[in-house]
Amino acid sequence: MNVPAGFTLLLGGARSGxxxxxxxxxxxxxxxxxxxxxxxxxxxxxxxxDGDHDLAMRVARHQAERxxxxxxxxxxxxxxxxxxxxxxxxxxxxxxxxLWVAAAFDQPDELTIEADALTLARVAASRPAPTVLISNEVxxxxxxxxxxxxxxxxxxxxxxxxxxxxAHRTLFLVAGRALRLDDPWSLLT
Numbered sequence: 086m087n088v089p090a091g092f093t094l095l096l097g098g099a100r101s102g103x104x105x106x107x108x109x110x111x112x113x114x115x116x117x118x119x120x121x122x123x124x125x126x127x128x129x130x131x132x133x134x135d136g137d138h139d140l141a142m143r144v145a146r147h148q149a150e151r152x153x154x155x156x157x158x159x160x161x162x163x164x165x166x167x168x169x170x171x172x173x174x175x176x177x178x179x180x181x182x183x184l185w186v187a188a189a190f191d192q193p194d195e196l197t198i199e200a201d202a203l204t205l206a207r208v209a210a211s212r213p214a215p216t217v218l219i220s221n222e223v224x225x226x227x228x229x230x231x232x233x234x235x236x237x238x239x240x241x242x243x244x245x246x247x248x249x250x251x252a253h254r255t256l257f258l259v260a261g262r263a264l265r266l267d268d269p270w271s272l273l274t
Contacts, residue, residue, distance in 0.1 A: 086109070086110075086113045087113070088110050088113050088114045088176065088215050089215060089253070089254065090214075090215055090253075091210070091215065091216070091252075091253030091254070092206075092209040092210045092212070092215075092216045092217075092218070092251065092252045092253050092254075093110075093215065093216070093217045093218070093252060093253065093254050093255075093256065094217075094218050094220065094245075094248050094249055094252040094254070094255040094256070095107060095217060095218070095219045095220070095255075095256050095258060096220055096221070096222045096245060096249075096255065096256070096257050096258070096266070097221070097222055097257055097258035097259060098221060098222060098225065098226075098259070099221065101258040101259055101260065101261070102258045102259075102260070102261035102262070102263075103181075103219045103258050104150070104180055104181075104219060105150075105261070106256075106258065106263070107178045107180060107217045107219055108150050108151060108178075110176070110178075110215070110217055111151070111152075111155065111176055111178055111217075112152065114176040114215065116174050116175060116176060116214065117155075117156065117172065117174065117175045117176070118152075118154075118155045118156070118175065118176045118177075118178065119155065119156040119157070119158060119167075119171050119172075119175050119176070119177045119178070120151060120155055120156070120157050120158070120177075120178045120180060121158045121160065121164055121167045121168065121171075121177060121178065121179040121180070122157055122158070122159045122160075122180060123160065123161055123164060123179065123180065123181060123182070123184040123185040123188065124143075124159075124161070124181075124184050156175075158171075161184070161185065161188035162188060162189070164179055164182075164185050164205060165201060165204050165205050165208055167179075168205065168208050168209060168212070168216065169208050171212075171214075172214075173212070173213045173214060174213075174214055175214055176214050176215045176216070176217070177212070177214070177215075177216050177217070178216075178217045178218075178219070179209075179216075179217070179218045179219065180219045181219040181220055181221065182202075182218055182219065182220035182221075182241075182244060182245070182248065183220050183221040183223070183241060186198055186202075186237070186240060186241050186244055187237070189201065190236075190237055190240065198240055198244065199240070199243055199244060199247065202243075202244040202247045202248060203247050203251075205218075205248070206247055206248045206250070206251035206252070207251060209248075209251070209252075210251045210252070210253065218248060218252075220241070220244070220245050220248065221241070222245065222257065223237075223238050223241055223242070224238055224241075224242050249266065250268075
């Protein structure tokens with residue numbers, strides 16, 4: 086399998102195959118690979134976050150799937166910097182945007198998150214080596230019952246839209262299968 090150049094956005098629900106595809110792309114890349122992990126497994130005092138056993142298990146499973154030779158950068162915050170300062174010959178996988186947005190959601194203004202997403206999209210699209218960003222599509226489920234849930238869903242939806250607008254290709258994964266998502270305006274001409 087050839088790894089496509091440019092910026093690829095992988096969207097889908099939980100267990101849809103997004104991370105598995107990203108790992109397969111990384112394994113196919115002949116050069117170095119960096120995984121930017123956005124899961125926050127420690128609180129602000131750097132203590133283990135024992136309250137989310139499910140997240141810890143998911144992270145452990147993802148770590149076991151990755152080759153040991155890959156570089157891992159753990160950040161819940163500066164994803165843009167991690168991407169910007171990755172070597173130009175390195176395939177970079179960011180897993181995942183959803184947790185990055187969740188970590189930034191504590192900020193008082195969702196517009197800051199959206200501005201950061203635009204910067205991230207531009208940096209990802211300008212890299213010479215392939216870049217793969219993974220994000221969840223949370224707008225297909227049950228309507229959130231809380232205000233914060235609705236705000237998060239809406240913010241992540243806008244972030245995903247921004248990323249997709251700058252991606253060279255966007256794939257929607259369901260049950261390990263992918264659908265290519267095209268710009269709707271290009272389909273109307």
